[in-house]
Amino acid sequence: MPRPLVRRLSAAVAAIGLAAVAATPALAHPGHPGHEDLGAWAGFSHPFTGLDHVLAMVAVGLWAARRGGRALVTWPATFLMAMAVGFNLTAIDPAIPEAGVLASVILLGAFTALNRRRLEAAGLAIVGVAGLLHGMAHAADIGQAAPTFELGMLAATAALQGAGLGLGLSLRRTDLVRWLGAAVAASGVVMAVTG
Secondary structure, three states: OOHHHHHHHHHHHHHHHHHHHHOOOOOOOOOOOOHHHOOHHHHHHHHHHOHHHHHHHHHHHHHHHHHOOOHHHHHHHHHHHHHHHHOOOOOOOOHHHHHHHHHHHHHHHHHHHHOOHHHHHHHHHHHHHHHHHHHHHHHHHHHHHOOHHHHHHHHHHHHHHHHHHHHHHHOOOOOHHHHHHHHHHHHHHHHHHHO
16 A cells, blocks of 8 residues: 555545544533533534544545535535524434434445446435424524534534545545545444444
C-alpha cells in the first residue's frame, strides 16, 4: 500500500477512534434536566457526544463522496434541511426516532459500502429520512433552547458531514471508502445489539 494512503487511513482510523473514546451519553436526549437552558455551544457540541451521531453524519459525507456529482451538495443539504424540520416534530413514542437514529447508522454505512448506482432518488430519500429522525430525536427536549441549540447542532452536523466528504473525496480512488462504510454499518449493528 502506498505510503500517503497509509497515512490517510491511519488519520481516518485515529479520528474515528477519538470520536469513539470521546462519545458519551447524549446530553440533549430525555432524562438530562437543564438542557432547556443550553444554547448554541451546547447544540454544536451535542453531535460529538454520541457515537451514533458522529457515525451517521460522517457517513452522509462518505456516501455523497462515493456518489459524486450533485450528491456532493444535495445529500448533506437534504439531511440538514430534514433535520431542521425534525426539530419541530415530536414522535408519539420517543423510542421511535431513537431507534431510527440507530437504524440510520446501519443503513447509511451499508449504502456507503454498496454504492449502488440505481439508488440516486432512493439515496436522497434515505438521507432525508435519516436527517428527519435525527431532528425528531431532539424535538421533545430542545425546549426553550431553540433556535440557538438547533443552529449549533446544524453547524456541527455540517462540519461532520464535511469531514466525511473530505475523507471520502481523498480516498475516492481507493476501496477504503467502501470499507469505512462497512465499518460504520458494523458499528451500528454492535450498538443495536449491546443496547
